[in-house]
Amino acid sequence: MKRPAPLLAVALLILPFALISYRILGLKYPIFPAAPEKAWQLSMDAYVKGGEKETTVMIGVPYTHEGRIVAEERIFSGRFSFNLLRDGPNQVGVWSGTISRMGELIGYKATVKVQPQYFLKTKPPVLGPYPKEIGEAEKKLARRLVEKWDPLPPAERLRRIAEAVKGIWGIPPPDDQNLQAWSTFRDKHGRVTVFLVLLRAAALPARAVEGLELVESITTPTLIWIQVWTGEEWENLQPERGEIYQKPASLLPLVTGGYPVVRTLQGEVSEIRWSLNQQVITQWRMHFERIMRSDRWLDRWSLFRLPEEFQTTFRILMLVPIGALMICLLRNIVGFPTFGIFLPVLMALAFRNTGLAYGLGIFWGVVLIGYVIRRWIDKLRLLLVPRLSVILTLVIICITGFALIGNKLDLREFMAVGLLPFVILTMTIERFFVIMEEAGVREGLWMAAGSAGVAVITYKILQFESLQLTFFVYPELLLAVAAVQVLVGRYTGYRLLELFRFRRFRKS
Amino acid sequence: MTILQTIRRLREIGVLGMNRRNAEYIMRFNPRSSFPLVDDKLKTKQLAEAHQIPTPRLYHVIEHHGDIPILEKVLCDYRDFVLKPARGTGGGGIVLVKGHTEEGFVKQNGEVILMKDLTYHISDILSGIYSLEGLEDKAFIEGLVHPNTVFDAVTYCGVPDIRIIAYRGVPAMSMVRLPTQASDGKANLHCGAIGVGIDMAEGTTLAGVHRSGVVTHHPDTHKPVKGIRVPHWERLLLIAARAVDMTGLHYLGVDLVIDQEQGPLLLELNARPGLQIQIANQAGLLNRLELIDKAPPEIFATPERRVAWVLDTFSARTPV
Numbered sequence: 137m138k139r140p141a142p143l144l145a146v147a148l149l150i151l152p153f154a155l156i157s158y159r160i161l162g163l164k165y166p167i168f169p170a171a172p173e174k175a176w177q178l179s180m181d182a183y184v185k186g187g188e189k190e191t192t193v194m195i196g197v198p199y200t201h202e203g204r205i206v207a208e209e210r211i212f213s214g215r216f217s218f219n220l221l222r223d224g225p226n227q228v229g230v231w232s233g234t235i236s237r238m239g240e241l242i243g244y245k246a247t248v249k250v251q252p253q254y255f256l257k258t259k260p261p262v263l264g265p266y267p268k269e270i271g272e273a274e275k276k277l278a279r280r281l282v283e284k285w286d287p288l289p290p291a292e293r294l295r296r297i298a299e300a301v302k303g304i305w306g307i308p309p310p311d312d313q314n315l316q317a318w319s320t321f322r323d324k325h326g327r328v329t330v331f332l333v334l335l336r337a338a339a340l341p342a343r344a345v346e347g348l349e350l351v352e353s354i355t356t357p358t359l360i361w362i363q364v365w366t367g368e369e370w371e372n373l374q375p376e377r378g379e380i381y382q383k384p385a386s387l388l389p390l391v392t393g394g395y396p397v398v399r400t401l402q403g404e405v406s407e408i409r410w411s412l413n414q415q416v417i418t419q420w421r422m423h424f425e426r427i428m429r430s431d432r433w434l435d436r437w438s439l440f441r442l443p444e445e446f447q448t449t450f451r452i453l454m455l456v457p458i459g460a461l462m463i464c465l466l467r468n469i470v471g472f473p474t475f476g477i478f479l480p481v482l483m484a485l486a487f488r489n490t491g492l493a494y495g496l497g498i499f500w501g502v503v504l505i506g507y508v509i510r511r512w513i514d515k516l517r518l519l520l521v522p523r524l525s526v527i528l529t530l531v532i533i534c535i536t537g538f539a540l541i542g543n544k545l546d547l548r549e550f551m552a553v554g555l556l557p558f559v560i561l562t563m564t565i566e567r568f569f570v571i572m573e574e575a576g577v578r579e580g581l582w583m584a585a586g587s588a589g590v591a592v593i594t595y596k597i598l599q600f601e602s603l604q605l606t607f608f609v610y611p612e613l614l615l616a617v618a619a620v621q622v623l624v625g626r627y628t629g630y631r632l633l634e635l636f637r638f639r640r641f642r643k644s
Numbered sequence: 645m646t647i648l649q650t651i652r653r654l655r656e657i658g659v660l661g662m663n664r665r666n667a668e669y670i671m672r673f674n675p676r677s678s679f680p681l682v683d684d685k686l687k688t689k690q691l692a693e694a695h696q697i698p699t700p701r702l703y704h705v706i707e708h709h710g711d712i713p714i715l716e717k718v719l720c721d722y723r724d725f726v727l728k729p730a731r732g733t734g735g736g737g738i739v740l741v742k743g744h745t746e747e748g749f750v751k752q753n754g755e756v757i758l759m760k761d762l763t764y765h766i767s768d769i770l771s772g773i774y775s776l777e778g779l780e781d782k783a784f785i786e787g788l789v790h791p792n793t794v795f796d797a798v799t800y801c802g803v804p805d806i807r808i809i810a811y812r813g814v815p816a817m818s819m820v821r822l823p824t825q826a827s828d829g830k831a832n833l834h835c836g837a838i839g840v841g842i843d844m845a846e847g848t849t850l851a852g853v854h855r856s857g858v859v860t861h862h863p864d865t866h867k868p869v870k871g872i873r874v875p876h877w878e879r880l881l882l883i884a885a886r887a888v889d890m891t892g893l894h895y896l897g898v899d900l901v902i903d904q905e906q907g908p909l910l911l912e913l914n915a916r917p918g919l920q921i922q923i924a925n926q927a928g929l930l931n932r933l934e935l936i937d938k939a940p941p942e943i944f945a946t947p948e949r950r951v952a953w954v955l956d957t958f959s960a961r962t963p964v
Contacts, residue, residue: 468663471662517764517767517768519767519768519771519773520771520772520773521771574736574834574835575834575835625667626667627663628661628663628664628667628668629651629661629663629664630651630654630659630661630663631661631662631663632647634654634659634661634662634919635647635650635651635654637856637923638654638659638922638923639650640856640857640858640923641653641654641657641659641922641923641926641928
């Protein structure tokens, strides 16, 4: 390999790129995990009564599939036991137990995010049987009514049927005998069944769905509509008005296949209230929930699986390499001087607890006090290790002093100084002194300012919450950071400050 | 002038930047294992002696705090001497003694230093105060250089030294460093000494650089720095060329002094020589390094041939 460094960088870039692509495309991770998004807060409260007896209440609840993400589910079950069961295409919350004399309150809450349409990858459904209650004569009637539309494409057939149920049959209309039979049939079964029969007769797979309309609302009755497969996707048909919902339909299906949303064995659900609120959340919260429950290998190895108290640490740790990268850039590309290599990163970490202004103030305070005393100590001719120990002790005394003053003034920021990297501060004081002595005050101050500047920039990056979240969701981005670090390591061009240093050069 | 224009101009002049120096030259041509040879001045000295390269005479080495008490007796024998930390950097910890008085020693700048203070100082050196890594160090005492008078007019109290950058054994660029009042007699550019470029072919001085500006006259003596013919020029180049063979470091800063009696002496070597030398010469180092890379392979056989090639090829007046 002639150019191993750029090749390594490319490899380091490809790996996270591939992983992230897979996560986004394959596992449906968000592209911008920190981007705010609208989601629906669904909640259900119901009151179960019916005397002191065993009961089971089954209520259809939403679950995560391609079209939506359900997260942060909370169950309120009172004295009942609760189970979530899959029942064909539905998910059912099952509350069971003995009802007390006062009745029982049960509840369900969840955050529901409806995914954009393009995520829908539904398999074409098979054409099901006619509804059970329909007799042979009625099936024949339905066939007679719709057979003239057979050559039309499915979407058009659906439109014609929707019109027909409203009474608009088009040209030529069915004969009187059929029309007569039709109105009897319609009055007998009700709109939903009638639609299902006609759609079945027209060979269009269809199903009744019960759910809620996605609007800010508190309602008791649920909504029933019909989903019709038109070859490509499900159309939603409003049975009462015979209208097809505009896409994307703002509907939240709870139960499909003709079951009611609420079913009870003994007892009675006397009051049920569904409420929907729109709220803004960040995507990562949705994913947090989803990843927590996912069985996928990558999800099981996600940082979200760490106990909460360690997660905060890692959210910060993930960004420390970016801080180091900043130092690479500032030193090797700009040519900015800093004390030590990683002092600014450690300072930035400490600033998180003290706040920027206080942190910088304390940093300068400690370094200046340290410098003055170091100058004085120089006269004592202390040997290196004991001398550094004296400075370390001094730093600790300063920090303690700051903490005590902070306590008196009730300034938490001052009390957080204990987290300043005291060993590094000690070395900084020593280096600061040596540079002030050897290279002059200007050089020393310039370097101190450089260090503080880099620390501030690094701090700003560490505090950048969107970045924290992005790295937390996609830790493989660290490899990309390493790639840039490798590239900076092979940057052999001029540093910006060198342009200034050699500015007087002329072509001779 | 835009940044891009500046970059293009510096490239044309062939100015070597820090990043390129580190990545393309130091990392490629200077094996880590050889660094200790130049980081420790005592080792360099021993190595030079083994290769018959002259250095200031070594009088005495102090390795342990226990060696200090006998020092007074040792020092009595020498009229003048220099005390140095073996691993010192940037001239730190060096004491030049030019004579005795009844109380103690007379330093270069005329101050008197008591034996008590000198032993304290040595004790500091041994505990590593002047070595950058803070490691335990050795102190040594060597003969004081009596510099050749050629630079007297442009030297303020101290010993001027000559820095030659040798690449693959070929001297590529050089300058003489003249102490000033600001540098306190030290020949260290950071401390305020002036660096004056030297024409490689002629061995005569060019304009100088003080701090970051170009100067034509010494700031203290007000004498012109230009046009001084450096004595023993060929021998200086030869030492620089041989220092590379001796250490195995192929991008090397060679610091020399010219003693009035002994002629050129090797003072120390530097595996990471600075880039300031380019300003002193008003010339880019990169062009010269590239030219050396294109030199006929047979010249690399011996130091003499390399020096001959330099005298033949390089000249700051006709930049390459």
